[in-house]
Amino acid sequence: MAIYHFSAQVISRSSGRSVVAAAAYRAGERLVDERYGKTYDYTKKDVAERAIAAPDYAPAWVKNRELLWNAVEAAEKQKNAQLCREINIALPRELTARDQRELLSLYVLEQFVARGMIADVAIHRDNPENPHAHIMLTMRPLHPDGTWGAKSRKEYVLDENGEKIKLPSGQYKSYKVRTTDWDMPETLETWRAEWARYANRALERAGHADRIDHRSLEAQGSERMPTIHEGVRVRQMERRGIQTDRGDVNRSVAEYNGLVVSLEAYRKEKDTLERKTSLEAPIASVESKEKQMAVLLAKAKEIKSKVERIDVDLQQVKERLRYYGEQQQRIADRNRLDKQIGELQQRGRGLLGLYNKNSKEIAELQRKVERLDERIQEHRTLAPSNREAVELQAQHQQLEQMKKELSGQFFAVRNKVKQLEETRQEKTMTLREAIYSLKDKATGIPMRYNQDDLDKPFEKATFSNRGGAEQLHYRLQDGTERSVLFQNVFMDRAQRSALFDVFSAAASAASKQLQRDDEARQQQMKKKRREMER
CATH class of the missing domain: 1.20.5 (Single alpha-helices involved in coiled-coils or other helix-helix interfaces)
Structure with missing residues (x-):
């Protein structure tokens, strides 16, 4: 199943990070950090593929990873400077390594490089179940001469006369204007949506039905929960x-x-x-529905018996847990009394005059402790140990979950039975009713048909008029196929209507008889269901 993962972070100097160290780790290379005088060697790291993409006007030295990120470090002067933006993307594991590389290359070139950024890309496949890519992006625009541009510029607020507004601090009122839209929330959201579009297009070309969605699970209306970053x-x-x-x-x-x-x-x-x-529904036979209901009723009975067995097991587990709780309470009471005795003895030794008075309370507490010891000893064989109690609690939760699931299955089966009972009441059209329904559509009257088929339900019927020859082609539920021929005969409207009314009256009588039969069967099935639920 294809998964969607797209996360972004900014590597900044304020958090004590080095962009050279980050690039060495992502690419699995040995790089020298000129700012801090350190060498970072990650050549033992398993990195499948690595590459640097830059605009056409960029100088050749930007394709050298060590020169590129040392230049980024040198361009930033502040101690809290933002050095680069990193994008982490999960690659669809349904695609081959070549398809993954082509997908990522197209996305990086069109979404990042086309905007003027330099992208340092590394693909990791150390875990076959989690192929992913790290994309490190520069945050300053690069000029064709190899110099870095500004991230933002200052613009002054002017008054009605076009003059700068001076503040009490002596500074002029101003505001910051971004030179690019790279750090705008809307841009990040566009990148997220575009990755889903690019990946889905690649999956479609590869013949996979899976798709990914950049929206949150809540926005998708899914009941799934998101995982946390490990x-x-x-x-x-x-x-x-x-x-x-x-x-x-x-x-x-x-x-x-x-x-x-x-x-x-x-x-x-x-x-x-x-x-x-x-x-x-119009072509399903009553016998097949009754077979389905019989199977569902048997399944419901089986589920109900399982629930009853689980209830017995739950009762036993609850009884043992009750003993365990009572035993733990007695042990806690005994420890509390021991503590009170110790406190009273300590106070009595300190104050000799109060020792005799406290000795009575001490003796009474000791008698309570002895009685508790006796009860603890009596219930030792009945109460489970701490380890057994933990296992019983886990068993209790498991049985409760099984009971909940089986109860859900039982009610689902019962609802299905009700649905089948309701759908069985739906009327199945007979050939006689089909002929009557063509009263206003056909120009002729039925002349040639099989009399024995008139009150039989059919699976499929097609009315056609070719070259003035009208016919109703039908297939009965036993597979027999025949046709009813309509012929233009001279008669007035009243005579033609009376002829079709004959079919209507006979169809109504047959329908009422079928309805009575269905009601009788329904009462019988309801009786069986009530017996099962009891």
Whole structure:
């Protein structure tokens, strides 16, 4: 399943970071930082591909990674300067390495380089399940002569006479004007949306049905939950087998999202089946619906028996947990009494006169402790240990979840039975009714037809008029195909209407009989369902 990930960050000097060190780490190279006099060697890092893209007018030295980022460091003078913008993108793992490279190259050239930025791109494939790219972008425009332009410029506010406005501090009132739109929130949102468009186009060309969406899960109307960022250290700990809080959160989210995806797939399948059922309702036989209802009723009965077994297990677990809670409370009471005895003995030793008075309270507390010890000993065999209690609580939660899921399945099956009962009441058109429905459409009257087929329901019927010859071609539910021929016979409107009314009256009588039969079957099925629910 293709995933969407697009994150942006600014590497700044205020956080103690070096853009040369960042470039060396992303590209897996050995670079010398001239500003700090350090060498960063990440040549052992597994980097699949690396490249630098620049505008056509840029000088050749910008393609040298060490020269480029040392020049960026030298151009920034302030201690809190923003050095570069980094974009981290997840590449669709459904694509081949070549398709991923072509997709990323096209996106970088059209979205970043075309705006005047220099892009240092590195593709990481150390984890086959997570191919991704790091794109480091310059934040100053570069002139053709190799000099850096300004990120912004100062403009002064003028009064009605066109003069600068002087402030009490002696400075003139001014405001900052950006020279580019690279750090605008709207631009970042455009980049995010464009990546989704580029990636989906590549997936479509490669013949994949998966698509990605740059919008948040909430904006998409999805019930899935977003995962949290784990970071390098957490991933290293997880690979060594050390469970972390962030890893546990993401595992829980992944499990929840799996259920949501399954639920969404079930809903889609349900909608498809409902649409199919609504289209095929006039031609579905009563016998097939009764078979479906019989299967669903059997399944509901099986689910109900499972729920009953889970209720028994839950009751046993709750009973053991109750013993455990009572035992823990007794132990806590005993510890509290021991503490009170110690305090009273300490006070009594300090004040000899009060010792005799406190000794009675001490003796009473000691008797309570002895009684608690006896009860703790009596219930030791019944109450589980701490480890067993933890396992019981986990078992209790698991059983509650199973019961909840089975209850949901039971009600889903029961609702399906109700739907089938309702759809079974829908009227199936017979050949006689079809002929009557052509009263205002056909110019002739039915002359040649099979008398035995008039009150049989049909699966499909097509009325055609070719060269003045009208016919109704139909297929019965047993697969038999025949035709009703219409012939133009001289008769007035009243005679023609009376002829079709004969078909209508007979069809009405047959329909009422079918309705009575359906009501009888419905009452019988309701009775069976009530017996099952009991």
